[in-house]
Amino acid sequence: MGIKGLNALVSENAPKAIRSSEMKSFFGRKVAIDASMCLYQFLIAVRQQNGDLLTNENGDTTSHLMGFFYRTIRMVNNGIKPCYVFDGKPPVLKGGELEKRLKRREEAEEKAKEMKETGTIEELQKFERRTVRVTRQQNEEAKKLLKLMGIPYVEAPCEAEAQCAELASKGKVYAAASEDMDTLCYKPPYLLRNLTAAEARKLDVSEYSSQAVLDGLEMDLNTFVDMCILLGCDYCETIKGIGPITAMKLIKEHGSIEKIIEYIETDPKTKYKIPEDWPYKEARELFLHPEVLNGEDVELKWVEPDINGLIQYMVTENGFSEQRIRDGAEKLKKGLKGGTQGRLDGFFKVTSTTQGTKKRAAESVKIKGAKKAKSSAKKR
Template identity: 75%
Template sequence: MGIRGLNALVSENAPKAIRSSELKSLFGRKVAIDASMCLYQFLIAVRQQDGSVLTNESGRTTSHLMGFFYRTIRMAGHGIKPCYVFDGKPPVMKGGELEKRLKRREDAEKKATEAKEAGQAAELMKYQRRTVRVTREQNEDAKKLLKLMGIPFVEAPCEAESQCAELAKAGKVYGAASEDMDTLCYQPPFLLRNLTAAEARKLKIDEYNIKEVLKGFDMPIEQFIDMCILLGCDYCETIRGVGPVTAMKMIRKYGSLEKIVETIENDPKSKYKVPENWPYKEARQLFLHPEVTPGSEVDLKWTEPDIDALINFMVKENGFNEQRIRDGAAKLSKALKSGTQERLDSFFRVSGTKSSNKKRTTKEEAKNGNKKKTRRRR
């Protein structure tokens, strides 16, 4: 779900924190990608003409394999080195949100059945996509494919977004790629949105700088997280009637959720009501201290694709075209090699430093030379 209304608030209050650019602007960058979100995207978007998912001869879904294979190759073709991060166990506090998602899926399944019986093709397709559920088998298939492609992946102990942020904070990657705005609460240096869909849907990548976000709101991270909890997150419900603008005003006025709760509960005329046993403190701790594998313990390596094993898995087991898989693997191998070049901006920084040193040396020499001339005249 993410954080309700956060994107609009950031755009209005911290516009300098967002930079929109083309996919090619990330040339030479290593990026941690929320794989679990990609799985959902591929299972929803990669479909046959009749709206059904791709399958192999045995009836197993292969839409996610096609999505990961070709999308990864496209990113590598732009000089990007992707690392995928898979969800671990969900936090206990997320149980309520998961129950809501299950209920929505069950409702969609019911409506899909009704649409099928009524012969409403468009409605059927719409509700079928809402019933998508990623299975453990599909997760394992994706991991196997990435391993054969030579693309590293990380299995997070808990939330994929927080692990992506940890890898970015540790300097293992440039930024965390996810569509969920709550990723900002985990403080990655940069949050990248639209990355996996940028080329396919002709979108620009939105890059959020967390330092500029906090600067724009004029808040420390603790207050920013409190505001996000008040907006509404996956870990706990919000205070009914408090919208994005009101949430921001409350945090700026009172400074913390403790003060807001105290003020509301001590005011019998308040139009707001704090949920009973509201676990906002626990939610705050999940954002500030998420369960992650320390970035220092993660070793990311991009290797050559295993062509023979890829052919066996993608062609013989899952029915993909052999020539296309071979061509794709060749493009990937070439792209990963060319992507090892350093970004030009790193050269400019070095060049700029040397240039500055040269200027400084020239000034000092000129100064000393003038001193010598003055002594001679005397």
């Protein structure tokens, strides 16, 4: 679900924290991608012309395999080295949100049945997309495909976006990539949105600087996390009646959820009511101290694709075109080899020394230019 209204708040109050770029501008970058989010994206978006999921001869869904194969190749062709991170067990606090999702899915399934009898094709497809669920088998199939492609993946102990942020924070990758804005609560150096869908949907990649977000909102991480809990997250309900603007106003005035609760409970005119047994402290702990693998202990390796293995898995077992899989594997092989070339800004860091050198060089150019102009004037 992410954080309700957070993107709008950041866009309005910290616009300098967001930069839109073409995918190719991330050439030479390693990126940790929320694989669980990708699975949902691919199952929803990768469809036949009639709107049905792609399937093999046995009737097994293959939309996710096509999504992972071709969109990964697209990133690699742009010089990006992706690493995928899969969800582990969900936090206990997320149980309520998962129940809500299940209920919404069941309602969508009922609507889809109704639309088959009375609705249009567009209405039917809309509700069918809402019934998408990712199975354990589909997770394992995606991992098998990535291994054959030579693309590393990590199995997170808990939330995938938290693990992505950890890998970025420890310098194993440049950024965390996810559509969920709650990734910012784990403070990766950078969050990338639209990365896996960018070129397919002709979108730019949105890059968020976590520190610039905090600076623009004039908050530290603790205050920011408290504001996100007030906005609405996967772990607990919100205070009814408090929307994004009010949430930011209250957190800036009072500094923490505890102080806001104290203000609400002592103000006889308040219209807000604190939820019973509100587990905001537990939610805060999940954001500030998530269960993750230590990024320093995670080794990421990009290797040549197993072309024969890909042909067996994608063509023989799942019915994809052999020529297309071979062509894709060759692009992948070439891209991974070419992607080893680093970015210049990875080799050079701007320091006071290099800044001083640049300044002196600029001054030298000015002096030489002045001397040249003076000499020309004398000749005239």
